[in-house]
Amino acid sequence: MSKVIIPSLAGLLLAATAMAADVTYRKDIRPLWEARCSACHGAASPYLGDFLEHPRTFMQQMQGPRMDTYADLIFFVGWPDTGAIMRRLDDGKNSKDGKPGNMYLFLGATDEERQTNFKVFKAWVGEDAWNHKRWDARGDMPGVTKEELSKIKVKY
Numbered sequence: 001m002s003k004v005i006i007p008s009l010a011g012l013l014l015a016a017t018a019m020a021a022d023v024t025y026r027k028d029i030r031p032l033w034e035a036r037c038s039a040c041h042g043a044a045s046p047y048l049g050d051f052l053e054h055p056r057t058f059m060q061q062m063q064g065p066r067m068d069t070y071a072d073l074i075f076f077v078g079w080p081d082t083g084a085i086m087r088r089l090d091d092g093k094n095s096k097d098g099k100p101g102n103m104y105l106f107l108g109a110t111d112e113e114r115q116t117n118f119k120v121f122k123a124w125v126g127e128d129a130w131n132h133k134r135w136d137a138r139g140d141m142p143g144v145t146k147e148e149l150s151k152i153k154v155k156y
C-alpha cells in the first residue's frame with residue numbers, strides 16, 4: 001500500500017511546486033496590473049525620472065510613475081528602484097511597524113481580494129526575494145545583496 005501512496009504524494013508535491021513556480025507576468029501579473037494599477041501607472045503616466053521632477057503635480061493628477069510593460073515593471077523590483085514593489089505592496093504582516101505599503105490598498109476592494117492578489121505578486125517576485133531593501137543602505141536597513149537579488153524570479 002505504502003508503495004502506492006508514496007509516489008502519489010510525491011506527484012502532489014511536484015504539482016504544488018510547479019503551481020507556485022508558475023506565476024508569470026503574461027498570465028497573472030499583467031491582467032492584475034491592468035485591473036488594479038493601470039489607471040495611475042499606465043502609458044499616460046510619466047517615467048520615474050520625469051515623475052521625480054514634478055511629483056506633486058503628477059500626484060494631484062493621480063499619476064504615479066509608469067510601469068506599463070514587463071521591462072518598466074521589473075525596474076521597480078530589481079534595479080534601479082530596488083524593492084519598490086515589495087515596499088509599496090507589502091501587507092505589513094512582517095514589517096516592524098505592521099503597516100502595509102501605501103499601494104497595498106489598491107490590490108483589491110476587500111481584504112480577501114487584497115490578500116489573494118498580494119500573494120500573486122509575492123509569488124511572482126519570489127517568496128525568498130520579498131524584502132524591503134533598497135540598492136543602497138538607508139537608516140538601519142542595509143542595502144540589498146547580490147545573493148538576495150539572485151532570488152528574484154519575475155518570470156515573463
Ligand code: HEC
Nearest residue numbers: 036037040059062063064065076081084085088103106107
Ligand atoms: C489611484 C492611483 C494609483 C493606483 C490605482 C495605484 N497607484 Fe501606485 N502610485 C500612485 C502614485 C500617485 C504614486 C506616487 C506617490 C507615492 O510614491 O506614493 C505611486 C507610487 C507607486 C510605487 C512607488 C514608485 C516609486 O517611486 O518608487 C509603486 C511601486 C507603485 N505605486 C505600485 C503600484 C501597483 C503595483 C499598483 C496596483 C496594485 C498601484 N501602484 C496602484 C498612484 C496609484
